Amino acid sequence: MQNTKARNTSHDPFPWALTLTGLTVWTLLYRSLLPFWDQVIYGVLHQSENTPLGRGVHFFFYDTSKILLLLTGMIFTVSVIRSFFTIEKTRLVLGGKRQGTGNLLAALLGVLTPFCSCSAVPVFIGFVSSGIPLGVTLSFLIASPMVNEVAVVMLYGMFGMNTALLYVLMGLTLAMLAGWVLGKMRLERHIEGFVLQAQLGKLLEEEKPSWKERYELAASETGSMVIKILPYLLIGIGLGAALHGWVPADLIVRYAGNESFSSVLMAVLIGVPLYSNAAGILPLIEVLYHKGLPMGTLLSFMMAVVALSLPELVLLRRVLKPPLLFAFVLVVTGGILITGLIFNALL
Amino acid sequence: MNISVLGPGCKNCHTLKDHTQKALQALGRTEQVESITDPVKIAGHGVMRTPALMVNGQVVSMGRVLAPQSIVEILKQHAD
Numbered sequence: 296m297q298n299t300k301a302r303n304t305s306h307d308p309f310p311w312a313l314t315l316t317g318l319t320v321w322t323l324l325y326r327s328l329l330p331f332w333d334q335v336i337y338g339v340l341h342q343s344e345n346t347p348l349g350r351g352v353h354f355f356f357y358d359t360s361k362i363l364l365l366l367t368g369m370i371f372t373v374s375v376i377r378s379f380f381t382i383e384k385t386r387l388v389l390g391g392k393r394q395g396t397g398n399l400l401a402a403l404l405g406v407l408t409p410f411c412s413c414s415a416v417p418v419f420i421g422f423v424s425s426g427i428p429l430g431v432t433l434s435f436l437i438a439s440p441m442v443n444e445v446a447v448v449m450l451y452g453m454f455g456m457n458t459a460l461l462y463v464l465m466g467l468t469l470a471m472l473a474g475w476v477l478g479k480m481r482l483e484r485h486i487e488g489f490v491l492q493a494q495l496g497k498l499l500e501e502e503k504p505s506w507k508e509r510y511e512l513a514a515s516e517t518g519s520m521v522i523k524i525l526p527y528l529l530i531g532i533g534l535g536a537a538l539h540g541w542v543p544a545d546l547i548v549r550y551a552g553n554e555s556f557s558s559v560l561m562a563v564l565i566g567v568p569l570y571s572n573a574a575g576i577l578p579l580i581e582v583l584y585h586k587g588l589p590m591g592t593l594l595s596f597m598m599a600v601v602a603l604s605l606p607e608l609v610l611l612r613r614v615l616k617p618p619l620l621f622a623f624v625l626v627v628t629g630g631i632l633i634t635g636l637i638f639n640a641l642l
Numbered sequence: 643m644n645i646s647v648l649g650p651g652c653k654n655c656h657t658l659k660d661h662t663q664k665a666l667q668a669l670g671r672t673e674q675v676e677s678i679t680d681p682v683k684i685a686g687h688g689v690m691r692t693p694a695l696m697v698n699g700q701v702v703s704m705g706r707v708l709a710p711q712s713i714v715e716i717l718k719q720h721a722d
Contacts, residue, residue, distance in 0.1 A: 382690045382705075409705065413652040414692045416681030421690040493685060610650070613681060 307505045321368055328364070332357040355536035362452035362528060363521065366445070370520050373444040374513035377409040378504060382418060389427045389435070394478045397431035402470040405438030412440050415607065419614050423486060424493040430478015437627060438470035441602045445524060446573035453535070453581050454590070461641065462594060469598070469630045476626050485619035524574040531578020535585060559635040562592045563628055566599025570607075576600045590642040595635025603627055643720060646676040648684045648701075649693035655679075657707050658693040665713035669721075 332353055336342050342349035385404045392400055410418065415436055422432040442463055451459035504512070569576075580593045603624060612620055647662060649655030655677070662675045678684060678696075687696065691705030695713070697720040708716075 386690070409691075411652070411654065411692060411705070413650050413654075414690060414705075416650070417685040417692065418690045420682065420685035421688075424685075489682065493682075610681065 310506050310510065325364055328357060328360055351536040355532055358452065358532050359528065362449065365448045365452055366521055366524065367517055369444050369448045370517045371513050374516040375509050377407060378509040378512060380408045382408055382410060386422055386425055386427065389431055390425060392431060394428055394430055394475060397428060398434040398471045398475045401431045401434035401474060402438040402467045405435040405470060406442045410439045412607065416610050416613055420490050420493050423490050428478055429483055429486065430474045433477050433623065434470050434474025437473055437602055438467060441470065441598055442466040443573060449573065449577045453577065458590060458642065461638065465634045465638065466598065469634050473626045473630045477622060480622060482619045482622055485616040487614050487616060490614050527574045527578055531581050534578060535581045556636065559592050559595050559632055559639065562596035563599045563631050563635065566596045567603045567628060568605050569600045570604040571600050573601055589639050591635045591638030594638050595631045598631045598634065602631065643673050644698050645673055646678050646696045647693055648678045648687060648689050648696060650681055651679045654707050655693040658695060661708060661710045662695065662713050664710040665717055668710065668714055669717060
């Protein structure tokens with residue numbers, strides 16, 4: 296901490312050499328993955344491309360290394376970008392905004408601002424007591440866990456670019472609209488009284504970090520995140536590989552594979568009480584997808600799991616009275632339901 | 643010195659408390675680290691990013707799991 300004090304902030308050149316080297320190494324690795332595993336599995340290990348075993352093994356190693364590499368690059372980049380955002384700055388930006396533009400901005404900042412879901416209540420108090428409208432605050436709190444880099448990379452790695460982009464778009468729209476609707480409902484009187492009277496302590500002024508510090512922080516963030524995700528990834532891709540060649544794909548389609556309202560509703564109702572993050576839920580999604588469940592149903596299941604959870608609702612109950620909490624659950628669940636139906640229609 | 647770790651009790655908060663205790667040991671001090679887990683009190687100290695570290699009523703770090711060495715440096719500054 297105190298080494299930042301003496302630093303001359305005007306002289307902090309961007310680390311071009313390091314960035315370009317990193318980018319080159321990453322690109323070369325990414326490019327050589329497919330030829331490398333082709334060579335190892337079909338060449339050295341003499342597996343055939345035409346057997347389920349050969350394909351399954353190839354799928355496991357190639358996909359694991361591809362997603363790991365993507366995750367590393369993405370988490371690092373996002374962490375560096377996020378080092379320019381803080382929850383305090385976000386609060387300042389949202390301070391003067393009304394419903395509407397405020398909701399859009401809150402949803403976007405929910406994605407960009409580094410934020411741990413265990414701080415949801417302090418953030419809620421900090422936002423609302425400084426005059427940010429309730430609906431805008433809720434847009435922020437909905438977007439933040441739902442649209443995150445791990446979800447995006449894993450969706451991209453498992454299902455491709457279109458699914459990943461659509462998920463981001465839908466997540467942002469949902470966060471924006473749900474917050475907007477809740478704001479229109481005039482539920483402010485159902486916020487616990489002490490929140491509005493909360494006296495915020497003096498906020499700590501922090502020194503601007505240098506590029507070196509941003510990179511170091513991003514590197515340690517990437518390391519701990521990848522280690523956290525790795526077991527889920529291995530299980531997910533392992534199951535995916537097992538299903539790759541062996542399980543008849545249309546077995547379950549006949550039963551759970553319809554795209555109707557009731558199947559999406561079912562998925563959301565099962566998803567809400569479950570508590571997990573994107574990394575934990577995606578392996579399950581991939582398995583169910585290979586078994587033939589429609590993508591819209593699965594994505595709304597995933598949204599329900601990451602955006603709403605019982606532990607989070609218990610925490611939010613500290614600041615939201617039951618009618619407001621109920622409205623929150625209802626609007627977000629309804630939004631996820633509609634999103635799922637749209638996904639099913641589009642994908 | 644009055645030292646508290648602010649956070650509702652997730653893994654990061656425990657790690658920060660652990661690191662703070664290590665830092666105190668390294669300095670040969672005997673203070674106890676207090677945990678403030680009530681989200682309302684946390685917000686009352688102006689903290690929106692957890693875990694946070696507070697020394698003598700002053701927030702010195704937010705949203706970071708500091709390494710024990712960094713905490714040693716901070717504590718040295720605030721030692722009376």
